[in-house]
Amino acid sequence: MAASTKISSVFRPSLFKDKVAIVTGGGTGIGKAITQELLFLGCNVMIASRNIERLAHSADQIRNDIKPYNSRVRLEHMQCNIRNEEQVQNLISTTLTKFGKLDFLVNNGGGQFPSPAADIRLKGWNAVIETNLTGTFLCCREAYKQWFEEHGGVIVNIIADMWKGFPMMSHTGAARAAVDNLTKSLAIEWADKGVRVNSVAPGSSIYSETAAANYGSADIFNSYIPKVPAQRLGRVEEVSSCVCYLLSPAASFISGETVKVDAGASLYSTMWTIPDHNKLPAYSWDNDSSVAAADDDNDDSGG
Numbered sequence: 500m501a502a503s504t505k506i507s508s509v510f511r512p513s514l515f516k517d518k519v520a521i522v523t524g525g526g527t528g529i530g531k532a533i534t535q536e537l538l539f540l541g542c543n544v545m546i547a548s549r550n551i552e553r554l555a556h557s558a559d560q561i562r563n564d565i566k567p568y569n570s571r572v573r574l575e576h577m578q579c580n581i582r583n584e585e586q587v588q589n590l591i592s593t594t595l596t597k598f599g600k601l602d603f604l605v606n607n608g609g610g611q612f613p614s615p616a617a618d619i620r621l622k623g624w625n626a627v628i629e630t631n632l633t634g635t636f637l638c639c640r641e642a643y644k645q646w647f648e649e650h651g652g653v654i655v656n657i658i659a660d661m662w663k664g665f666p667m668m669s670h671t672g673a674a675r676a677a678v679d680n681l682t683k684s685l686a687i688e689w690a691d692k693g694v695r696v697n698s699v700a701p702g703s704s705i706y707s708e709t710a711a712a713n714y715g716s717a718d719i720f721n722s723y724i725p726k727v728p729a730q731r732l733g734r735v736e737e738v739s740s741c742v743c744y745l746l747s748p749a750a751s752f753i754s755g756e757t758v759k760v761d762a763g764a765s766l767y768s769t770m771w772t773i774p775d776h777n778k779l780p781a782y783s784w785d786n787d788s789s790v791a792a793a794d795d796d797n798d799d800s801g802g
């Protein structure tokens with residue numbers, strides 16, 4: 500097994516002692532960082548993903564890594580395709596059977612593929628919407644029905660930087676924007692049951708080995724650096740600390756909110772460049788008779 504990874508947190512190590520969390524997609528990238536920090540803080544964690552071999556390997560690695568810090572916390576893993584209603588129901592019920600309760604749900608599982616919108620086939624579109632939107636909804640609903648409705652709880656949805664649209668990723672942009680809205684609806688509907696629901700939107704400049712492997716190279720990340728006000732890439736641990744904050748009592752009066760973790764990049768710049776073109780010429784007012792007619796209608800000179 501590889502040498503252990505250092506795990507750390509700015510929060511006190513007993514913050515989540517004896518709590519129980521589900522983290523979907525908790526074996527890789529941002530999800531893995533969230534799992535590690537939760538375990539470090541004393542939380543027992545169930546991680547779930549569609550790819551069981553990769554998840555099992557990652558779970559073994561995380562168990563090994565957490566041992567020097569906390570040998571009492573439990574990490575369980577199980578296969579779950581979040582698009583499948585029955586498998587989601589099973590994820591929640593199995594977690595309750597194994598741990599006896601549920602305090603936190605982190606909806607991090609998701610996926611997409613880069614493509615111009617015009618080339619996305621219906622099957623690909625539906626797959627991305629079902630994973631990122633429907634899967635998140637199913638996990639929220641089942642956690643609520645099986646536990647949170649009676650006992651309260653905290654949900655954090657991981658979305659994306661889609662604030663200026665998401666060119667080349669229009670499917671996931673649409674799904675993530677919908678989860679931002681779902682977050683608000685659930686925060687209101689479930690407030691009276693003691694459930695807080697928030698989202699975290701990592702910027703595209705959060706570097707993870709998983710994301711770099713998906714892109715086929717780390718080069719794309721380096722091209723982002725000048726577009727980030729911090730002039731550096733973000734780390735998955737900087738997303739995880741925000742998630743832990745929102746799960747914690749420090750955020751007890753925060754619900755229905757989405758926190759961007761992007762160092763202000765979404766306010767500052769776009770990763771997208773529009774090619775030179777002249778396909779949108781200036782509007783010509785001279786030849787437009789409807790404008791002249793409207794001017795006549797609005798003539799209130801009283802003459």
Ligand code: ADE
Binds near residue numbers: 550580581
């Ligand atoms: N990660 C990416 N796609 C997923 C899915 N359908 N279910 C669970 N985790 C996933």
